[in-house]
Amino acid sequence: MKGIYLINEKIHINGYVHDESAAIQQAALLDLMNKEGVAPVKLNPYQLNEHYTIPHALLYDLKLHKKQIDCLLMYSNESIGDFALTYPARWLILKSYFDRILTVA
Template identity: 85%
Template sequence: MKGIYLINEKIHINGHLQDESVEIQQAALLDLMDKESVVPVKLNPYQLNQHYTIPHALFYDLKLHKKQIDCLLMYSNETIADFGATYPARWLILKSYFDRILTVA
C-alpha cells in the first residue's frame, strides 16, 4: 500500500515543545507505516523531506500529478483541524485523493 504522511510542525503534543512534537509525530507515523505496510510516496522530487508539513503543498502536488493514493497518514485529526476549518472545500478535495485516512491517535 502506498501513502503520504503529514506532520504538523505547529502543534504541541501533550505539552511538548514543537521540536519534540515533530519527533513524536515522526516516530509514531513511521511505526504506523511499518505496521500497516505502507510505502511512502514522494510526489515532488525537489521536496526535502519524505513527509509533508504544509497541506497546501500536498494539495498542489496531488492536483498537479492527478494521482489517487492509498492512504494519508496523520498523527491525529488535530494535525489538520486548522486547515480543515479554514479551507473546508479544499480539505474535502484533498481527502478525495486518498482511499483511506489513518491516524495514530
C-alpha cells in the first residue's frame, strides 16, 4: 500500500512547542505506516522531506501528477481542521485523491 503523510507544524500536541510537536507527529505516523505496511510516496522530486506540511502544496502536487493514492496519513483530525474549515471545497478535492484516510489519534 502506498501513502502520503501530512504533518501540521503549527499545532501543539500535549503542550509541546512546534518542533517537538512535529517530531511527535512524525514518529507516530512512521510507526503507523510500519504497522499498516504503507510505503511513503514522494510526488515532487524536489521536495526536501518525505512528508507534506502544507495541504495546498499536497493538493497542487496531486493535481499535477493526477495520481490516486491508497491512503493519507495524519496525526489527528485536528491536524487538518483549520484547512478543512477554511477551505472546505479544497479539502473535499484533496480527500478525493485517496482511498482511505488514517489517523493515529
